[in-house]
Amino acid sequence: MSDNLVQDLLDAGIHFGQRRSAWDPRMKPYIWGQRNRIHIIDIRETVRGLLLAKKFITKTVASGRDVVFVGTKRQAKGSVEHYATEVGMPWVTERWLGGTLTNFRTIRERLKRLVELEKLVESGEIDTYSKKMTSQLMREKRKITRNLQGIRNMNKLPGAVVVIDTNRESNALREARTLRIPTAALIDTDGNPGDCDIPVPGNDDSMRSIEVIMREFTAAVRDGLTARTAAAEGADDAGDASGDEKPRKKRSSRVAFAADAPAETPKNEEEVAAAAATDATN
Numbered sequence: 718m719s720d721n722l723v724q725d726l727l728d729a730g731i732h733f734g735q736r737r738s739a740w741d742p743r744m745k746p747y748i749w750g751q752r753n754r755i756h757i758i759d760i761r762e763t764v765r766g767l768l769l770a771k772k773f774i775t776k777t778v779a780s781g782r783d784v785v786f787v788g789t790k791r792q793a794k795g796s797v798e799h800y801a802t803e804v805g806m807p808w809v810t811e812r813w814l815g816g817t818l819t820n821f822r823t824i825r826e827r828l829k830r831l832v833e834l835e836k837l838v839e840s841g842e843i844d845t846y847s848k849k850m851t852s853q854l855m856r857e858k859r860k861i862t863r864n865l866q867g868i869r870n871m872n873k874l875p876g877a878v879v880v881i882d883t884n885r886e887s888n889a890l891r892e893a894r895t896l897r898i899p900t901a902a903l904i905d906t907d908g909n910p911g912d913c914d915i916p917v918p919g920n921d922d923s924m925r926s927i928e929v930i931m932r933e934f935t936a937a938v939r940d941g942l943t944a945r946t947a948a949a950e951g952a953d954d955a956g957d958a959s960g961d962e963k964p965r966k967k968r969s970s971r972v973a974f975a976a977d978a979p980a981e982t983p984k985n986e987e988e989v990a991a992a993a994a995t996d997a998t999n
Contacts, residue, residue, distance in 0.1 A: 722933070723764060729925035732758045734906030744906045747918035756906045758918050766917035767930070770901040771937035773915060774877065777899075778941025779948070782876025783807060785868065786934070787889045788927070793881040796928045798867065800935040804942065807875065808867035809889070818892040821874060827861055828869050834858040877901065879934060882921040883908040903930050 726732075734740070734748065734756035749759040774784055785807040788797035794810040801808035809817070817824055834854060837843040843851055878893040880886040880902045890912050893900050901915040902908075903926075910916040920926040 722929075723760065725929050726760065726763060726919075726926070729920075729929045730923050731763055731919040731926040731929065732760050733920050733923070734758050740906045741909055743909050743911060744904075744918065747910070747916075748906060758906065758920070763917060763919045766915060767933060770879070770915045770917050771933060773899065773901065774879070774934060774937040775941040775944070777876040778938050779944035780876065781945060783871065784877045784879055784938060785809065785871065785875040786879050786931070787813065787886050788881035788931075789813060790882055790885050790921075792922060792924045793927050796924070796931045797881065800931040801867070804935045804938040806935075806938055807871040810867060811864050813886065813889045814864055815888060816892075817868070817889070818874060818878075818896055818898065824865065824868070825872075828865055831858065831861045831865065831869065834861070874898065880913070881927055881930075883912045883916075887912065901934075903927065 732749070734744075737751055737754045737756055740748075740756055744756075747759055747762040749757045751757060777784055783806055786797050786801040787809045788794060789810055789812060797808050798810050814824070834857065837854065838858070843854060846854065874896065875898065878889060878898055878900045880889055880900065883890060883902045883904050884907065886902075890900055890902070899915070900913040901917065902913040903919050903921045904910060904913065904916045905919070905921045908916075908921075910918075917930065919930065
């Protein structure tokens with residue numbers, strides 16, 4: 718991780734936590750100290766968590782699974798929607814609907830209903846209905862679009878869930894845990910690091926810090942997409958070179974979930990990250 722990124726994190730105020738009176742004691746290992754009754758997050762822990770999260774996201778996307786980004790608080794909506802859309806990953810920036818993961822079949826049915834309503838509008842058939850019915854249908858369309866637009870192309874359960882603020886997105890984390898879907902989160906000093914698999918300690922109230930974190934998360938997604946494309950092209954080339962008359966079925970690779978086998982950051986990466994963070998703070 719470059720010194721420039723560490724400096725970006727510091728400039729964005731990633732190290733400023735909550736007031737001392739609002740902290741969660743379980744965040745103590747990630748706190749460097751306090752100033753003016755505000756906890757200061759250890760930037761080395763932020764870098765370490767970010768490295769681990771990026772490595773896991775890249776691995777998940779490379780294996781062919783998607784990552785859903787969740788950020789419904791006002792400060793996070795813009796960055797989450799912008800960066801997730803850039804890399805073609807699903808996102809949720811409005812209220813998390815109960816059952817989005819645990820009752821995924823029903824959510825897909827609602828999205829089918831959205832497609833039906835859009836066809837009514839595009840074909841002009843909606844003009845044949847009464848004004849009252851048209852108003853009801855358009856209201857239903859707006860509501861479904863607002864709540865589910867970001868996951869309308871998510872045809873299967875994601876390989877990971879990434880959230881901004883564990884306290885705000887507790888429902889999403891709870892559903893992911895129920896389905897054993899690994900989670901990563903930007904978590905402030907008032908959160909519980911045990912709520913997610915990979916905590917990235919940092920300021921989750923600052924728009925600038927959220928933007929830097931989302932930029933790094935989506936950079937990891939791009940690396941995973943590149944690896945996914947390379948693997949697919951390599952498999953096609955191998956199939957063409959074999960010269961077999963009958964195409965062979967591709968063997969699907971099995972990728973361990975972080976919830977079953979927690980990923981570990983290589984020691985050398987941690988040392989590099991810690992050294993870079995120490996230099997930046999000095």
